[in-house]
Amino acid sequence: MERTAKIVGSPVMKKDAMALVTGKPVYTDDIAPGDCLVVKVLRSPHAHALVEEIRTEGAKKVPGIVTVLTWKDVPGKRFTMAGQSYPEPSPYDRLILDRRVRFVGDAVAIVAGETEAAVDRALRLIKVSYQVLEPVLDFRTAKDNPILVHPEEDWKSLCPVGADNKRNLCASGCEKDGDVEAVLKTCDYVVERTYHTKANQQAMMETFRAFTTLDPYGRLVVTASTQVPFHVRRIIAHALDIPKAKVRVIKPRIGGGFGAKQTVVAEVYPAIVTWLTGRPAKIVYSRYESQIASSPRHEMEVKVRLGADKDGMIRAIDLYTLSNTGAYGEHGPTTVGLSGHKSIPLYGNAEAFRFTYDVVYTNRMSAGAYRGYGATQGLFAVESAVNELADMLHMDPVKLREKNMVREGNVMPAYYGEVANSCALDRCMAKAKEMFGWDEKFPAKDMGNGKVRGVGVAMSMQGSAIAGLDVGSATLKLNDDGFYSLLIGAADMGTGCDTTLAQVAADCLCCDLDNIVVHGVDTDVSPYDSGSYASSTAYLTGGAVVKTCDSMIAKIMEKGAEYLNSSADEVEFDGKRVYRLDGSGEISLRDIGNRAMCSNGYALEVTESNTSPSSPPPFMVGMAEVEVDMETGAVELLDYAAVVDCGTPLNPNLTRIQTEGGLAQGIGMALYEDITYSPKGQLYENSLMQYKIPSRQDVCPIRVEFESSYEKTGPFGAKSIGEVVINTPSPAIASAVAHAAGVYIRELPITAEKVYRGMNGKG
């Protein structure tokens, strides 16, 4: 049977769209049983302290309080909350409740009660005496600091990531190709700059939440707003020290994740309550908690040294990334890698590179996974440095990139030596230039009214799943009347993968989209999938769907042939029927489905898994135009144009929305979203009042186009889209501001104050 893209590539509506837009009760808190205990967490007011004494009698006496748990009541086995494949690279450095608290907001006690009012009252009645310790707050002084964030002997690193808790190191390492120092010495120009990005919040509209119940078999059922149901199962089992067989995880509709929900931020609290009391329990994080005790982007300081000859050929790239994992190591060892692996390879002709990194513990909120996952930070640094190099050379940064960018067929030494088999970056650049009007606008224009407009450009790449590690799976069943059930273990978190994967299946099976029903994740039912992160779903699980459909077709032909008294090699399947090649008989899919329900010993059900030895990068180009008020330094974004190569867009509507949304988040990071702390380590931006995510008045027109390459190893030529789109705004906008105001902002966000100070020599 021929495989042609018909439904793939068309802008079909998401299968759950109408339920979402009519406000149906489909999210975690909408479906939680009414008799759930309310669970809340008492949080530390200190950045670093030991709990000397904790008295809970008063709290327990509050009418309606069912349980109050402290560090004495939880298992003493350390685990990680990072949703990663086992053995996790993130160190085992957590307990559900620990005697040592490591950031302002760290968990001290868990309270569960019948009503919110009772729980709030009980929280106020818990008496804790702390031995307050000096914290490590500055990540630049954390490594080898005498104050240790994790002095405990049972701290454990499962993978060789260069971690050492006695040095405050969550990971460290160095990778290189060629002799960077020698090449840099012979370069005509060397740019050396340091860039700083903050611990931005994903700020998905649905905060962290989960509810837990015991089923009739005494198993713990966790219904959670998560991107990683199978990892939640393992992590809950580790945290509670119970067999994995005792845990089932269900994922309903998710109100956004962006990586935040790749960490098991909230699930352990109701889980332990239900496990110990047998009662249903629910936790819903407030926005305040989501801001101060969650899993934001790793703050990074990236030092770039870029060497080029006088014609602008980039010859060497040297990167040192210092990453702040905060109090716990979730995603610390892995995010840092992307700061180098997803930035250096954009420049295909460099003779040498070196990438060195340290990931340190501090007494700040623990970091986690956020769309872009380290690439965003690395690309802000490398793309900004390339823009500064261009300015130094008095060269158009687009031309500089055209000379140096990775092209289809290039080997990428800093990307595990993979070949860029599908790469339309050059076409993305050409298209962006044209739609943006780059040549007319570069570099700046004085508007004559105290305002100057400037333009900037940046490129970006990401991966498609983690090579050689991630697993995507699909199960397909043929039912009566010939409709299919597609079961997937990848989590649709609004991204629409339940629909796009069904599109892939429909084209493989030559049927209508409506002939495929999709079942979201339930770990008891769905086939194993690592989860929805690392830009894996379209590419990897999409590939699993293709494989599963191929096997299903073989089974249908087998069964059809049996019903036609032929053999499988004498028949063909066209999506609707199995027919004899000689034209002497046929049986419809409908009849096969129905007949197979009687007197049948051959299951029309298939599961296939998929993994990939490579992780083909999607690419993109972004261009920004800003207007700077030369008096105040205020920056207004006027235009943003982006062109993306994600291979074949499986659903152009959804890839477009992903791109527009990712760009808006990137714009927030570039211009608005700041993270600052009090001297004692308290986060100031603890609400959406202070933490300014862009409103619709803050984003300019975002214009998106696609220039598709064809990735042979992806389903219908697809690569990923989810993450690559967040990376270009920061460097492109920073460069646009530099062209307008002559000020290079190297620490995000780019505020009026910083620009003003730069213009007035107070930088």
Added chain:
Amino acid sequence: MEINLTLNGKKIKAQIRPDELLLDFVRSQGCRSVKRGCETANCGLCTVWLDEKPVLSCSTLAARADGRTVTTLEGVAAEAEAFGAYLAEEGAEQCGFCSPGLIMNVLAMERELSDPSEEEIKEYLAGNLCRCTGYMGQLRAIRNYLNRKGGETDGENR
């Protein structure tokens, strides 16, 4: 305390706590479309109508609804579906969590403003945050929806 109100066209009598928020009250009455995204009146997810005017139910006491009319998305299901279809056609309900609040405000805007400009639309809806879509798709959907009456929907509008 006891309040009497009309919720989505139905007269009801209910016992509430004096400090109960309208958001929690309507959810407890089964109006699960109403969402909470913050505690600081910044996100607009909790938008409902009080006497046909949009209010943030997270910063309105349930007691204030006494003797008045409260409408949630459940109460304007047909209209929600009509506009929602335009959102869905753009794929502009990504996670969908912000959709109910947005739709309540779009429908209120439609009643209040005739032929709003892009600036007016943005201003009217400024309080409705969305973290997923970057707002462009929502704007396309709103334009197409408002244009539908003139008979010409501009599907190419991107």
